[in-house]
Amino acid sequence: MTDISxxxxxxxxxxxxxxxxxxxxxxxxxxxxxxxxxxFSVQDEVILHSKGDLFYTLANAIxxxxxxxxxxxxxxxxxxTYCGGEMSYTQIQKAPFQELKDLGLSKxxxxxxxxxxxxxxxxxxxxxxxxxxxxxxxxxxxxxGIGPWTAEMVLIFTLLRxxxxxxxxxxxxxxxxxxxxxxxxxxxxxxxxxxxxxxxYRTVAVWYLWRTIDAEPVEY
Numbered sequence: 386m387t388d389i390s391x392x393x394x395x396x397x398x399x400x401x402x403x404x405x406x407x408x409x410x411x412x413x414x415x416x417x418x419x420x421x422x423x424x425f426s427v428q429d430e431v432i433l434h435s436k437g438d439l440f441y442t443l444a445n446a447i448x449x450x451x452x453x454x455x456x457x458x459x460x461x462x463x464x465x466t467y468c469g470g471e472m473s474y475t476q477i478q479k480a481p482f483q484e485l486k487d488l489g490l491s492k493x494x495x496x497x498x499x500x501x502x503x504x505x506x507x508x509x510x511x512x513x514x515x516x517x518x519x520x521x522x523x524x525x526x527x528x529x530g531i532g533p534w535t536a537e538m539v540l541i542f543t544l545l546r547x548x549x550x551x552x553x554x555x556x557x558x559x560x561x562x563x564x565x566x567x568x569x570x571x572x573x574x575x576x577x578x579x580x581x582x583x584x585x586y587r588t589v590a591v592w593y594l595w596r597t598i599d600a601e602p603v604e605y
Contacts, residue, residue: 396513398437401545407586411593414582417564421593431602433592435545439513440474440505442543442605443525446535447497448490454599460489478502497530504528518546541588542605550580550587556603560594 401407408426412419425431436442448464449457467488468476477485477498485495511524518540525536534553540546551557552573561576562568571579583590595603 396435396437396439396543397545398435400432400434401547401589403547403586404432404589407547407589410586411583411590415590418583418590418593421564421597425593425596433541433545433588434604435543437543438472439508439539439543440477440502441472442539443501443531443535444472444474444477444498445605446538447494447501447530449605450494450530450535456489463488464490474502474505478505493530500529501531513544518549521546538605541591546588548585548587550577550583550591552576554591556595556598557591560598563597564594 408422412422444464445461448461452460464485465472467480467484480499482495482499485498486492490498513521516524521540521544522533522536525531525539526533532553534551537549537551537553540549541551558571558573558576561579562571565571565579566575580587580590592603
């Protein structure tokens with residue numbers, strides 16, 4: 386990659402400019418989604434927010450892999466405290482292995498975190514704003530410990546991409562089952578079919594569905 390502008394390396398921060406347009410669209414095309422959006426729009430004004438920090442999202446998602454939300458939140462809190470409240474990839478990279486493990490992380494997750502931290506100098510050179518969703522997925526999934534779900538969390542919570550449907554997220558599946566199938570089990574193909582109506586704003590639909598199953602807004 387040559388002649389990459391600084392602006393193309395910039396990772397967005399703040400809230401998505403498309404949010405109001407997206408909620409209006411979803412409410413128009415899907416009566417169930419309209420009710421969900423109204424419920425949480427009245428309750429609070431919290432919306433998706435990017436910290437503009439690629440490592441924060443990757444690290445948070447790695448910590449949360451294959452454990453309960455409560456366990457993930459507890460361990461993530463300890464990791465943040467260890468880092469003094471700031472998720473510094475250089476600090477994670479240099480941290481003694483056992484100290485990170487003592488925070489409640491498995492041996493493999495410590496390896497993943499330190500591997501990603503080691504790769505951050507290279508990752509921050511990628512022109513994220515110029516890359517398609519698939520290019521972002523393909524790039525991140527080359528890293529050990531980063532699979533499609535973790536990469537999708539980056540697309541949603543760091544890059545604020547508007548049309549992401551993380552079918553590997555059990556919370557999304559359960560929320561769709563609750564609202565569109567009276568709690569009956571649905572296949573990923575069936576969920577994807579239901580979500581066709583939400584395009585090009587599936588990210589926003591997913592964010593509101595998460596709100597229906599978690600008292601605290603999901604954050605990565």
